[in-house]
Amino acid sequence: MNTEVRSGVSPRRRPPGVPMGRLRYVVMLGMVLLGLGLLVGRVVILHVVDRPFLQGQGDARTLRTDSLPAHRGMIADRHGEPLAISTPVVTLWANPQDVPDDPIQRVQLASALGMELETLNERLARYAEREFMYLRRQLTPEAAQRVLDLRVPGVYGQDEYKRYYPAGEVAAQLLGVTNVDDVGQEGLELAYQPYLAGTPGLRRVLKDRRGRLVRDLEVLREAKPGGELTLSIDQRLQYMAYRELKAAVAEQDADGGVVVMLDARTGEVLAMANQPSYNPNNRAGLDPQGLRNRVIVDPYEPGSVVKPLAMAAMLDAGDLSPSTVVDTSPGWMRIDRFTIRDIRNYGELDLAGILEKSSNIGMSKLVLRYDEPVVPQLYRRLGFGQAPGTGFPGEATGEVPAPVRWSSSQWAALSYGYGLSVTPLQLASAFTAIANQGRLLPPSLLRLDEPVTGEQVISPEVARQVLEMMDKVVEPDTGARRAEVPGYRVAGKTGTVRKTGAGGYQENAYRGFFVGIAPVSNPRIVAVVMIDHPRGDSYYGGAVAAPVFSRVAGSALRLLDVPPDQRHVPEDE
Incomplete structure (x- = not known):
């Protein structure tokens, strides 16, 4: 017993080491192998199973598809x-x-x-949380x-x-404008937006995490430029018409005005000018009124300028001839509750005299002979009350009242241009029937490569008769004498209309009109001029609008190389 105690060996304890150490070794080795297995498995999953997903996620953070801007068509x-x-x-x-x-x-x-x-710092601070x-x-x-x-x-x-826009304000209302993203907002830019815009292209690029371009990789789709639009407008005539209109509006201290000129043979619009206007290249301080293309979107009561059309309707209906005489005495007449007046008592007038003197009495007495609404029927065949079909945004239809329970006074008013509304473009288009042997030509803002037949709305004989009557209106001793063009015969008609307001017709507020065809022997142009609320010495169409026509038509006929026809010769020559 003593020996065992001295040696320090206890019979109840196992020597440390071998069995327990081997167990720990096995456990630790197993854990290491398991960890390695998990890592290898994860690597396999990432490189085999999840590879497409991860590749896509990586590309999404580096590869981008950018848009290539398309060149807008001219x-x-x-x-x-x-x-x-x-x-x-x-x-x-x-x-x-x-x-x-x-x-x-x-x-x-x-x-x-x-x-x-300071402005730059403020903007950077405002967008500090954005990229x-x-x-x-x-x-x-x-x-x-x-x-x-x-x-x-x-x-x-x-x-x-x-x-x-190289022409600046000269053709602003017709062309319209685009916004900062080059998308059409007004005029033809808006009307032909899909055609002009083209198709943007696509390219694949490599960008860093900040969105900065690292490298162009490939073009996926080439940008397709927009189509080119060829208008019927002659830029030379457009500049000239705008210059004359602007000068006339300033001279007359008027609110505005329009000029529209059509090719009498095709119906193409050769010039279309508006006042007020604006510079589409610099829109700072833009007056919204300048955006309006009044030629197409604003209908007006036309007044006496439609008298030749009403005369054509009655001649085409029969029972009248150019030699028909009407007694307009005593210069006024009562119809229903209204009194219709001429400027003075013209006595007996033939049809040409009625147009020359612009007799409301003569027109009223003629139209009241008919039981059928021959005048409004022709107005509608001429396109009044209908969209002209140019495709211009907001084009107005105007209005011709329906023939339901018309009174005699309403019937008469239509014959001398009251009680209906038309746009200047509709008015010019209607007179292509007079200039083109009775065939109405639809107006076109695009150049026509093929001739247009048009619609026969009155007989060629009636068209010729009315054209000759309008020729006599523009004589040296008439109210339309200022529309004469040296070297050319001009057929025309003046008109003066009181403006309407919230309370009806306004006092001392007028619009002066002139519609003209030249040259009479072989019509080449039809033009309408309107001066809105002139405040000069006169407000009559013959005084404010006819001179504009003379200058515009004279320049146009020379630029178009139209040979002169028979010249008006004053009696004292």
Whole structure:
């Protein structure tokens, strides 16, 4: 017993080591192998099972599909002269989170942008939580490059196109405008937006996590430029018509005015001018009134300028001839509760005399002979009360009242131009029937490559008779004498209409009209001039609108190389 105690060996304890150590070793080895197995399995899953998903996620964060802007199609006049073109520009944008706070770089950036430093800092602070903001839209490539050459981190350029209008305010209402994204907003730019816009292209690019371009990889789809639009407008005539109209409106201190000129043989619109206007290349301080194309979208009560059309309706219906005489004495007449007056007592007048003197009494007595509404029926065949079909946004239909329970006074009023409304374009189009042997030609804003037959609305004989009557209206001793064009015979008709307001017809507010056809021997042009609320010495159409026609038609006939026909010779020559 003593020996065992001295040796320090206890009979109840196993020597440490071998069995327990081997167990721990096995456990630890198993855990390591399990961990390695899990790692290998995860790698296999990532590289085999999840590879397509992860590859797509990676590409989504580096590969991008960018749009390639399409070049907007040009709008040209009938001779190919540009009226609206798209020029390359650069839009500068920034990632505010990447733009450094370095005051020197910010001063340089603000100076290159033409911006106050305080303004730049305020904008960067406002968009600090975002990754995109515009710095400047649609700069010239040279101006944008000066900014990009500063190499300020977070500042980038994007290629775009901007619309430019070489004619400026001269054809603004007809062409319309595009917005900052080059999308049509008014006029023909809006009407033909899908055709002019083209189809943007697509390209694949590599970008970093900040969205910065690293490399162009491939073009997926080429940008398809928009189609080119060729108008019927002759830019030479457009400039001339606008110049004369603007001068007349200023001279008469008028609210505005219009000029529209059609080709008498085809119905194509050769010129269409509006006042007031605006510069589509610089719209700062734009007056919305200048946007309106009054030739197409604003209907007016036409007054006496439609008397030749009413005369044509009655001649075409029969029972009348140019030699028919009407007694207009004593210069006034009562119809229903209304009194109709002429300027003075003209006595007996034939049909040409009724048009020359613009006798309301004569027209009323003629139209009241008929039991059928021959005048409004012709108005409708001429396109009044219907859309002209030009495709221009907002084109007005005008109005011809329906023949339901008409009174005699309403019947008479239609014959001398009251009680209906037409646009200047509708009015000019209607007179193509007089100029074109009774065939009405629909107006066209696009150049026509094929001749148009038109619709026969009155007989050729009646059209010739009315044209000759209108020829006598523009004589040296008539109220329309100021419409004469040296070297050419002119057929025309004046009109003066009181403007309407909330309370009916206004006092001392008028519109002066003139419609003309030239030359009479072989009509080439039909034109309508309207001066709105002239405040000069006179407001009559023969005084304010006829001179504009004379200057516009004279220049147009010479530019179109139309040979002179028989000249009016005053009696004292």
